[in-house]
Amino acid sequence: MRSAINTIRSLQLLTGISLLTMSACSSNDKKGSQASADTAILVTVSQPATDGQEGLNVSGRIEAGQTANISTRIMGYITRLNVKVGDPVSKGQLLVTIGNDDILAKRAQADAMIAEAEAGYSSAQKDYERFNNLYKQQSASAKELDNITLQYNSAKSRLDAAKQMRNEINATLSYTNLVAPFSGTVTQKLMDAGSMASPGMPILTIEQSGSYQVSAVVPENSISQVSQGAEVTVSVSAANKVIKGTVTQINQSSQFTGGQYLIKVRIPDSEKQGLLSGMYANILIPVKQSPQNTAGNDQVMVPLSCIEYKDQLTGLYTIGNNNTALLRWVRLGKTVGSQVEVLSGLAANEQFITSADGRLFNGATVKIK
Incomplete structure (x- = not known):
């Protein structure tokens, strides 16, 4: 009898312990679930941007709207160089002076020849006027008048030649004082x-202050897709800028560029x-595709800020x-401004995380805002 009572009490005790254990587990599960929900990282998601408009990508360099190489047409030593790199200059400002003693001596000779020719011309003119009057009075023959007229014309020609010689020397002298053709830097x-300046050899380079342009080359198999006046996207990574530009010039010949056609894009x-x-x-040049070729050619574009880099791998975070x-590893393609093309690893209809309120890692609990 006593043994049966002890058995019943033992069963009751075990039942109570089991109930307490199940209640504690249930409570812990609820607390764990609540804690997990409370610590979830808030994230913002998006879908890749797709564009049925294909783009032609070319590379180029920014240059000034106008550039000039300052050189001379004469040979001589540079006596003065009034500017240095980075200096602003104004139109007509004296930049370089070249030694011109020999040219000044030639101009002095020309001045002396002009003085001599003027004296001979003045004497010949007086003789011509005198014999012309005598001929009218029939006191001089036609032969005498012809000889005087010939002497007069010869003296006039010598004077004109001497003056033109001085003009030539003055023109040559102007190449010893080089001035800025426009305002710039x-x-x-x-x-x-002290260096020897040679004809055609640049001494300085000046770029015009004002607008910039981008000079680029387009392959011959793509030049037909570029039209003058087209709006293009210019990405300058060094300045972290994306600019809308306009095609202002398309070279019609590739004879000296190896099958590449030069284009100019104006920057506002x-x-x-x-x-x-x-x-x-x-430079991204938009190229419209025909409707039958549009399907399947959509680019999957995502922001560069979403890309994660690890060694040689690139990826982005998606939601499991x-x-x-x-963390989904992807293969990237071309970069267009702040967007990058995803070649593989992400479908056009898949969501990815664009920003998070905390540090993301594989397996982290997230909650969409």
Whole structure:
């Protein structure tokens, strides 16, 4: 009898312990679920941008709207060089002076020849007027008048020749004082004072202040897709800028560019802040596709800020089945401004995380805002 009572009490005790254990587990599960929901990282998601408009990508360099190489037509030593790289210059400002003592001596000779020719011309003119009057009075023969007229014309021609010689020397003398053809900035100084200047050899390079343009080349199999006046997207990574430009010039010949056609893209003056001549730029030229070729050719574009880099791999975060962050490795293509093309690893209808309120990692619990 006592043994049966002990058995019943033992069963009751075990039942109570089991109930307490199940209640505690249930409570812990509820607390764990609540804690997991409370610590979820808030994220913003988006879908890739697709564009049925194909783009032609070419590379180029920013340059000034007008550039001039300052050189001379004479040979001589540079006696003065009044500017240095980076100096602003105004139109007509004296930049370089070249030694001109020999030219000044030639001009002095020309002045002496003019003085001599003027004296001979004045004497011949008086003789011509005198014999012309005598001929009218029939006191001189026609032969005498012809001889005097010939002497007069010869003296006049010698005077004209001497004056033209001085004009030539003055023109040559002007090449010893080189001035700025327009207002701008000195971007290169290729010689210093004391160097020998040679005809056609640049001494300075000046770029015009004002607008910028991008010079690029387009392959011959794509030039037919570029039209003058087309609006293009110019990406300058060095300045972290994306600019809307306009095609202003298309070279019609590739004879000296190896099958590449030169184009010029104008950059608006309002966008020139932060740009410097010589910076590299990528140009995206929109190319409309026909409707039958549009399907299947859509580009999958995502923001560059979403890309994660690890060694040689690139990826972005997507959302898994259990509302967890999943790092998806992708293969990237061309970059257009702040967007980059995803060649593989992400479908056009898949969502990806664009921003998060905390640090993301594989398996992190996330919650869409």
